Amino acid sequence: MKIRKMVAVSAAVGVALACVGFGSSAYAEPVSNSYSLVGSDTLQDSANAIINGTNASGGFLRVTSSNTTLGNFDAFGSTAIQAKPGGPFFGRPSGSGAGVTALRASITGATYSGNAAVPAKAITGQVDIARSSSGPGANANTSGLLAYVPYARDAVGFAYKGGNASWATLTAAQLKAIYECTTTEIDGIAVTPRIPQNGSGTRSFFLSAIGVTTLGSCVNDTGNTTPENDATVLGANQIIPFSAANWISQANGVAGLNTTTAAGVAFGSAIAGQAAFTGSAPNLVPNSTYYSDTKFGRDTYLVVEYARINTADPKYDAGLARLVNPTVANSLTSFGTIGTSVGNVKKKFGFLAPSTTTITRAFATL
Structure with a gap:
């Protein structure tokens, strides 16, 4: 792909x-x-x-x-x-x-x-x-x-499919619980965490940012070859780490292939009160405050x-x-x-x- x-x-x-x-x-x-x-x-x-x-x-x-x-x-x-x-x-x-x-x-x-x-x-x-x-x-x-x-400077959030409005922002603590499988639903809706392939820098950065050293058994592609920054891999009520820069470039039409238009997918913020970007596609703009965050900016x-x-x-x-x-x-x-x-x-x-x-x-x- x-x-x-x-x-x-x-x-x-x-x-x-x-x-x-x-x-x-x-x-x-x-x-x-x-x-x-x-x-x-x-x-x-x-x-x-x-x-x-x-x-x-x-x-x-x-x-x-x-x-x-x-x-x-x-x-x-x-x-x-x-x-x-x-x-x-x-x-x-x-x-x-x-x-x-x-x-x-x-x-x-x-x-x-x-x-x-x-x-x-x-x-x-x-x-x-x-x-x-x-x-x-x-x-x-x-x-x-x-x-x-x-x-260059990037930031990391997550892509998700399904859920409800409460899925748009999940804190580091919530994400840690989801990826350790101690939390299995968000606001009453079952959630399935996904993870990019071994060797992915986004995978290692995200897990470090949320404080996960051992993935829970509910993460259904541990050690697999799931590509990163591809929203089409998501099924109903699933989430996956995602580069903010990649979401912006895809949505703005400069990346050549846009997976952000897959049915039902959206970008979620990992910082309460902060969106990773502003504007509307094809004119999304990075939010410098989100990117400068010491946990999720990189x-x-x-x-x-x-x-x-x-x-x-x-x-x-x-x-x-x-x-x-x-x-x-x-x-x-x-x-x-x-x-x-x-x-x-x-x-x-x-x-x-x-x-x-x-x-x-x-x-x-x-």
Whole structure:
């Protein structure tokens, strides 16, 4: 399902992907001739627009590296991807955790599987950037070998189907009880909690925010492969964590595929008295107060090997360093808000500027 989002974005803005090969016309994903990105579903649509070309901010913008194109691979789609010309096909990294794992394998030469349908194989040099909707957590280390570079600010709530007016706002305590299965109904209506796939940054962030370490037995897809940010997976009286930025981008029609129009679905706030966004589709606007919340607001990241952006290291890669340098105009991590800029494109996709531009290092060993 998610792969169609990329195809739709390209078609909508009339992008001609020159010098980019395709592994299959059915999936129409590029084989990068410079740098490749994998990982988070939450960041993929804005990155697709920025990398493939977009008019979302009023004028045409496309980020390249020395006039070579980048390859941004969706979190969901075919079981295998080919990231570089002549490179191996390997299991698609679905989610933030999987993207970082693939990046680590690309650096170390360790084998990577991605999913059970694709045999593990060496993917050395195939992944340059991992998209991550969550920070490094316990892996943060001041001497870490990976660099988490802030990309944009997002927030998390939940999508729900059915219920009644009381479902529109559920507190962290209520959500914790629902996901631990000590609460099985809301205002007299039975509720079934859903959870995105293992490796999802939204999954790990949401569970941490509501204080859940062990999911209750009523969560019917524990350890499953349910895609994140897809409201069509919901059945009657079900809820699932959802990125506010993704809801906004889908509802505003810039993501290419809109699951927010599925019958009976709505976005729920996890902060009493605060909506995650204001306005009406296709003109939803992020609520900066909700996004700045210390529990449900979050910075998102592009993750790279630290040595490749460190000018003192023999592995320094000037092209990659520029792509993730927030002080460089229209880099992938920049957030200018004037005219045709990467920041304005990100705003159209429901993101705000990150709370900091400071890099966090992580993973003492890979």
